[in-house]
Amino acid sequence: xxxxxxxxxxxxxxxxxxxxxxxxxxxxxxxxxxxxxxxxxxxxxxxxxxxxxxxxxxxxxxxxxxxxxxxxxxxxxxxxxxxxxxxxxxxxxxxxxxxxxxxxxxxxxxxxxxxxxxxxxxxxxxxxxxxxxxxxxxxxxxxxxx
Numbered sequence: 001x002x003x004x005x006x007x008x009x010x011x012x013x014x015x016x017x018x019x020x021x022x023x024x025x026x027x028x029x030x031x032x033x034x035x036x037x038x039x040x041x042x043x044x045x046x047x048x049x050x051x052x053x054x055x056x057x058x059x060x061x062x063x064x065x066x067x068x069x070x071x072x073x074x075x076x077x078x079x080x081x082x083x084x085x086x087x088x089x090x091x092x093x094x095x096x097x098x099x100x101x102x103x104x105x106x107x108x109x110x111x112x113x114x115x116x117x118x119x120x121x122x123x124x125x126x127x128x129x130x131x132x133x134x135x136x137x138x139x140x141x142x143x144x145x146x
Contacts, residue, residue, distance in 0.1 A: 002123070005029045006028075008031075009081060010077050013077040013078060016080055016109070024083065024141070025084045025138060025141050026085040026086070028086070029088040029130065030088060031074050031100075032074075033073060034075045038099060040052050042097050043094060043096070043100075051069075075104040079107045081108060082109050082110040083110055085112070086114050087105045087116070088101075088118065091117055091121065093121070094123070096123065101115070102115070114137065
């Protein structure tokens with residue numbers, strides 16, 4: 001889920017930025033690789049602790065590695081996206097901490113942006129309840145037949 005959300009943001013940003021042809025709408029649920037350094041600093045589960053272990057083992061390369069990963073940070077790419085977007089965040093998410101999701105949301109370049117923060121959710125970010133939110137949100141933004 002999180003990797004697809006990151007790819008959706010990256011694709012939307014690149015299509016808006018490079019092709020000047022934004023997609024109709026973006027659904028980004030708990031995007032991974034957003035504010036990567038922060039994720040590494042605070043995530044308790046998932047891939048970020050693996051990055052921390054790598055940096056601890058390769059201390060002399062850690063700064064270079066984090067600088068390189070910043071080139072792929074969807075919080076940076078999100079600034080170039082212009083399509084309507086609906087984010088989700090689980091406020092108890094140990095894999096993609098909510099502050100990393102909000103980093104992408106706050107930098108998102110489009111004016112029509114919303115985030116649904118699920119207070120009691122972890123990495124599932126609302127599950128089926130969020131699907132209902134997404135369908136309602138899409139109905140209001142995407143023309144029939146598109």
